[in-house]
Amino acid sequence: MDQKVGFIGCGKMAQAMIEGMIKSKIVQPGAIMASAVTDETLRSVKEKYAILVSRNNIEVAKHADILILAIKPNIHNAILNEIAEEVDEQKVMITIAAGISLEYIESFFQTKMKVIRAMPNTPSLVGEGMSAICHNQQVNQDDLEKVLLLFNSFGRTEVIVEELMDSIPAISASSPAYVYLFIEALADGGVKQGIPRKQAYKLAAQAVLGAAKMVLETERHPGELKDDVCTPGGATIEAVAALEQGKFRSAILTAMDECTKKTKQLSKKN
Numbered sequence: 704m705d706q707k708v709g710f711i712g713c714g715k716m717a718q719a720m721i722e723g724m725i726k727s728k729i730v731q732p733g734a735i736m737a738s739a740v741t742d743e744t745l746r747s748v749k750e751k752y753a754i755l756v757s758r759n760n761i762e763v764a765k766h767a768d769i770l771i772l773a774i775k776p777n778i779h780n781a782i783l784n785e786i787a788e789e790v791d792e793q794k795v796m797i798t799i800a801a802g803i804s805l806e807y808i809e810s811f812f813q814t815k816m817k818v819i820r821a822m823p824n825t826p827s828l829v830g831e832g833m834s835a836i837c838h839n840q841q842v843n844q845d846d847l848e849k850v851l852l853l854f855n856s857f858g859r860t861e862v863i864v865e866e867l868m869d870s871i872p873a874i875s876a877s878s879p880a881y882v883y884l885f886i887e888a889l890a891d892g893g894v895k896q897g898i899p900r901k902q903a904y905k906l907a908a909q910a911v912l913g914a915a916k917m918v919l920e921t922e923r924h925p926g927e928l929k930d931d932v933c934t935p936g937g938a939t940i941e942a943v944a945a946l947e948q949g950k951f952r953s954a955i956l957t958a959m960d961e962c963t964k965k966t967k968q969l970s971k972k973n
């Protein structure tokens with residue numbers, strides 16, 4: 704695509720997206736410019752991705768057709784005040800911060816801007832990201848197609864209504880953290896049985912990847928897929944019963960409620 708992409712903030716999430724975009728060849732490294740605060744980050748991303756870097760957020764805002772705010776929620780205020788004069792109505796502005804609304808971003812500008820709120824996740828780094836996005840009325844079909852092309856270059860994207868955005872961290876943006884806990888626990892269980900640690904991580908991670916692919920590619924109900932694994936009177940159903948006793952599902956639902964509660968608190972702060 705011929706769009707220039709800018710990242711204000713180039714930490715973990717921005718780098719995951721940049722790596723995914725570059726690997727998929729959807730944008731040339733020279734069309735991407737990113738800013739950060741420390742020399743260490745600027746040097747390292749320049750070296751890793753051969754993208755343009757700057758300590759100057761205004762320079763990034765000027766460079767970009769699609770400008771991505773990949774900074775913490777609590778510094779949006781300062782950054783938006785800093786760049787407000789430099790962003791015109793042609794640019795598409797995207798925030799990936801938890802709890803930052805379209806209306807909040809719009810409020811920094813005199814004129815109606817094209818704004819998108821996105822919630823990606825770190826597996827974007829390996830092209831298996833999951834992003835949810837919503838947009839305001841200024842974003843037209845052509846803008847949306849370009850942004851979808853960009854986001855789909857590092858995974859899948861769902862367009863949703865803004866009312867649901869605060870619920871996305873719990874299900875797909877924060878959830879990789881819980882999946883890593885699960886993989887670590889599976890590997891610990893393997894190690895307990897004598898499986899070498901390195902092999903245990905491979906066995907556990909591939910099982911999770913395969914199970915996820917089964918859900919996506921067969922489109923069968925997860926409960927049905929679970930039933931296929933549980934041989935009557937066999938070993939798996941014993942494990943499932945133990946997990947139910949340990950309130951496995953209930954623990955996940957509670958964790959998601961806590962995640963959403965915190966996201967909503969972040970929303971209120973801004």
Ligand SMILES: NC(=O)C1=CN([C@@H]2O[C@H](COP(=O)(O)OP(=O)(O)OC[C@H]3O[C@@H](n4cnc5c(N)ncnc54)[C@H](OP(=O)(O)O)[C@@H]3O)[C@@H](O)[C@H]2O)C=CC1
Pocket residue numbers: 711712713714715716717738739740741742744745760773774775776778782799800801822823824825876877
């Ligand atoms: N991590 C995740 O899994 C996800 C995060 N998000 C959202 O992404 C956003 C960023 O998170 P994450 O990447 O994890 O955070 P990081 O702390 O890894 O990155 C933040 C980046 O912002 C830079 N920064 C800080 N202050 C400024 C400034 N004044 N001007 C320019 N850049 C600045 C930092 O620079 P330096 O490196 O020099 O310190 C750093 O590169 C958050 O809003 C979060 O809600 C959304 C989805 C998933």
Ligand SMILES: O=C(O)[C@@H]1CCC=N1
Pocket residue numbers: 801872876877
């Ligand atoms: O923990 C956070 O607030 C961010 C949002 C989604 C993932 N990380």
